Amino acid sequence: MAFFNNKKHKKSTTETTDYIETFDIDSNGNFTSTELIHTYWWDVTTNFGDLIGPWLITLMTDRPVSNSKYLNINRTIFTVGSIIEHASNFPNQKISIWGSGLIQPLDNPKKIKKLRRCQIDKILAVRGSLTRQELSKIYEIDNSLPLGDPALLLPRFFSPSLKNINHISIVPHFNHKSLFESYEDTFNIINVMQSPKNVIAEIASSKICISTSLHGIIIAQAYNIPWLLLRIADETLLGDMFKFNDFFSTLKGEEFPIKTILASDLRNLDFNKLATEASLIPIETNLNDLLDAFSME
Structure with missing residues (x-):
């Protein structure tokens, strides 16, 4: 780079x-x-x-x-x-x-x-x-x-070297990183504080992407990985859903895979079950x- x-x-x-x-x-x-x-x-x-x-x-x-x-x-x-x-x-x-x-x-x-x-x-x-x-x-x-x-244009210019993941990956926004530390031995928790090349390779190698980060979702969409937005209601990001809804406006349909929880719900959240709600939405733009x-x- x-x-x-x-x-x-x-x-x-x-x-x-x-x-x-x-x-x-x-x-x-x-x-x-x-x-x-x-x-x-x-x-x-x-x-x-x-x-x-x-x-x-x-x-x-x-x-x-x-x-x-x-x-x-x-x-x-x-x-x-x-x-x-x-x-x-x-x-x-x-x-x-x-x-x-x-x-x-x-x-x-x-x-x-x-x-x-x-x-x-x-x-x-x-x-x-x-x-x-x-x-x-x-x-x-x-x-x-x-x-x-x-x-969304990245696949036209970058083909990642796929990693041996092929299962659920979770992409916390860096503000949420500490909330997911207990799951590091169970799921692939992607550190967004890596280079774009590494993060994209991990997302593109996944079966499902669950993300609290906007670009976790966008990269999954770009590389055809089903995704789900996990919104943590008591740990919302600046602007809350505005930037997500802004991106969603470029996709087809009006319903998108979103799950809203509290931070305390993470302790008992069944990510395998949650992953079944992930989907890939056609791009309209x-x-x-x-x-x-x-x-x-």
Whole structure:
């Protein structure tokens, strides 16, 4: 994965630039240069879902990426994740949105005011219809705007080396990791704080995926693994069901495999029985349109 560690290479100049190169040496010993792609991803905690965006861009373009939060540049692109509200941290950069989502509704005038100040000038695609609906409070958005989480495109660019799992895997969000430690000897508990390549290989090697993580579900969907969302009502994530329902809006139907429990219910939860409720939902959104919408211009 070609990532540029710009945490250690912040520019001291106040000038902005769209062009930064990395240098390598080819098999003949000659220097080669590649222009970086500036994109934004959340990197406060290591989480495979947040790394999918930059990794996918490297797979699609064969170019290295740089986290634009550490650079003084003119333009960046937001991709995978509930990161659109983070745009308020980039007051001086023009922003393209490709498949990103909101974490919760824009039901606060302060949130709307913050986003209005941002330079989001290209909305190429968003994760789902809920994000599209909320952003239409600020921007003129046509209903033909492509929808979908770009992680759904991963099978076109990455074929994982399958592992010898072939049974139930549980994918806790990193906030829920400690709740599932007692099941590590019984089921395959996937640590989302690994690289995307490792997490995807484990999910794709499973018979069933039970997940409290959005991208646990999305990767299972992408690689044709039946899944079930486990919602822990007293340990909900920020925004609760908004981002999940946003993703569900790109699938066919109105009913999805969801089980809501309390954290205390985990002690007696029959995961084998729960796994029988998992399913694979047909995708309604047009993934070709989503891919075609990608642009670095």
